[in-house]
Amino acid sequence: MAALKPSRRIHDLFTVNPHATLQLGLWVALSIVMMTVDHRYHALDGARDVLATAIYPVHYLARLPSDLQNWLSENLAGRAALLQENTRLREKQVFLNVQLQKLTTLEAENRRLRSLLESAVNTPERVLIAELLTVDFDPYRHHILLNRGRQHGVYVGQPALDQQGVIGQIIRADPFTATAILITDPNHALPIQINRTGARTLALGTGHFQELELPHIPNNEDVKVGDVLVTSGMGGRFPRGYPVGTVTKVEFDPGSPFAHIVAKPVAQLDRIREVLLLENVPDAPAPDAPALPGGVAAPKRP
Amino acid sequence: MNTVRPTGGWVIAASFLLAFVAASIPLPGELDRFRPDWVAMVLIYWCMVLPYRIGIGTSWLVGLVVDVGRGALLGQHALAFAALAYLTVQTHRRIRVFSPWRQTFSVLVFLLIKQFLVFWISGVIGYPPRDGWYLAPAVGGMIAWPLLFVILRDVRRHFQVT
Numbered sequence: 244m245a246a247l248k249p250s251r252r253i254h255d256l257f258t259v260n261p262h263a264t265l266q267l268g269l270w271v272a273l274s275i276v277m278m279t280v281d282h283r284y285h286a287l288d289g290a291r292d293v294l295a296t297a298i299y300p301v302h303y304l305a306r307l308p309s310d311l312q313n314w315l316s317e318n319l320a321g322r323a324a325l326l327q328e329n330t331r332l333r334e335k336q337v338f339l340n341v342q343l344q345k346l347t348t349l350e351a352e353n354r355r356l357r358s359l360l361e362s363a364v365n366t367p368e369r370v371l372i373a374e375l376l377t378v379d380f381d382p383y384r385h386h387i388l389l390n391r392g393r394q395h396g397v398y399v400g401q402p403a404l405d406q407q408g409v410i411g412q413i414i415r416a417d418p419f420t421a422t423a424i425l426i427t428d429p430n431h432a433l434p435i436q437i438n439r440t441g442a443r444t445l446a447l448g449t450g451h452f453q454e455l456e457l458p459h460i461p462n463n464e465d466v467k468v469g470d471v472l473v474t475s476g477m478g479g480r481f482p483r484g485y486p487v488g489t490v491t492k493v494e495f496d497p498g499s500p501f502a503h504i505v506a507k508p509v510a511q512l513d514r515i516r517e518v519l520l521l522e523n524v525p526d527a528p529a530p531d532a533p534a535l536p537g538g539v540a541a542p543k544r545p
Numbered sequence: 546m547n548t549v550r551p552t553g554g555w556v557i558a559a560s561f562l563l564a565f566v567a568a569s570i571p572l573p574g575e576l577d578r579f580r581p582d583w584v585a586m587v588l589i590y591w592c593m594v595l596p597y598r599i600g601i602g603t604s605w606l607v608g609l610v611v612d613v614g615r616g617a618l619l620g621q622h623a624l625a626f627a628a629l630a631y632l633t634v635q636t637h638r639r640i641r642v643f644s645p646w647r648q649t650f651s652v653l654v655f656l657l658i659k660q661f662l663v664f665w666i667s668g669v670i671g672y673p674p675r676d677g678w679y680l681a682p683a684v685g686g687m688i689a690w691p692l693l694f695v696i697l698r699d700v701r702r703h704f705q706v707t
Binding site: 260263264266267270271273274275276277278281282287290291294295298301302304305307308309376377378382383384386388415422429430450 | 562565566569570571578596597600601602605609610613614615616618619620621623624627628631634635664666667670671672673674675678679
């Protein structure tokens with residue numbers, strides 16, 4: 244074989260790539276230009292679309308092992324286990340149906356009251372279910388890739404929830420996939436409200452799946468461990484009243500004007516499998532919105 | 546690339562495809578922090594044994610695909626992979642004949658540099674690493690290297706990839 248291609252052998256031994264350093268410089272320069280353009284001007288979204296569509300089958304392949312495992316465990320589950328699960332689910336459905344009846348009445352009443360107040364009426368929300376494809380490899384950046392894209396009606400800024408509460412929002416929608424940023428990403432801030440008192444603030448991501456930070460709450464504000472946080476609807480991205488987290492730590496530092504408050508997201512952000520994408524016209528909160536239904540009325544402050 | 550003489554291009558392509566798939570499968574529990582960057586390791590292998598086929602340009606393209614797949618900045622992994630390929634191609638004569646231990650250690654160093662580059666760019670755009678855990682995949686890669694090396698070597702010999 245070596246005799247067939249002497250040029251290759253000699254080439255290999257002495258000069259595999261005499262211009263390697265120059266080549267590296269060119270590729271690095273190209274990368275830097277591309278990153279700048281991508282980051283500052285988002286001018287490469289078209290190219291990204293094409294590439295993202297091209298590698299979609301790879302994501303599909305990557306999911307095969309876990310899909311297979313799920314399929315096996317579902318299909319090989321014992322009859323008794325299935326029956327038991329069935330009973331449990333049926334009980335839960337009855338329970339949820341009862342709650343739903345109450346909710347329908349409340350919703351009708353709410354709409355009537357809102358129309359009396361001449362404030363914006365909630366439009367019914369449509370929900371799209373997406374599944375998780377991959378989690379970002381960068382452990383400090385909480386982005387997830389979903390298996391629904393523009394073709395399915397996903398758009399940038401769409402709120403994402405799971406069964407428990409808010410998980411994040413869509414930051415990029417490719418034709419068949421979409422990237423969502425989680426509320427715990429260090430670059431994410433979510434307008435929230437403390438359900439019990441109605442106090443508004445932001446929930447900042449910290450980079451930990453179990454932690455949100457609540458800045459700008461004065462030391463004399465009424466906040467307790469266990470308080471439920473809901474979306475406030477400010478900013479217009481998220482509809483109002485979805486659960487976000489619970490307060491886990493309140494520290495009053497006399498030396499600083501604001502309290503140090505930490506909350507834990509209600510959604511299990513590190514074990515997301517399915518995501519609900521809301522499609523709605525967010526309602527702007529009334530200027531002097533009182534405490535939300537379900538919470539205790541706001542205490543009268545002097 | 547598709548001249549007559551080089552053979553087994555599909556084997557290389559398939560190895561990268563498998564690496565993509567493997568890279569997106571999480572490891573159980575805390576072990577996941579050490580999940581090796583399989584694509585980078587497969588890249589090191591091919592750059593080491595076939596430097597005239599898989600060089601800086603190919604690696605850059607592979608990195609670009611990784612960028613799209615992971616939703617990173619376009620060019621982030623491309624840059625890191627090009628640098629990785631450069632290091633490997635420039636040293637391939639030596640690391641090819643290193644003892645397994647020394648070769649594994651070289652791979653660790655290359656992977657550390659790659660991780661550093663990727664996270665350095667992340668830091669520039671506002672996601673600085675908070676602790677040293679971002680280097681853990683390089684350690685995982687070092688542990689997995691001997692196995693990967695043996696597998697890829699046997700595959701290469703079996704399909705006579707030149």
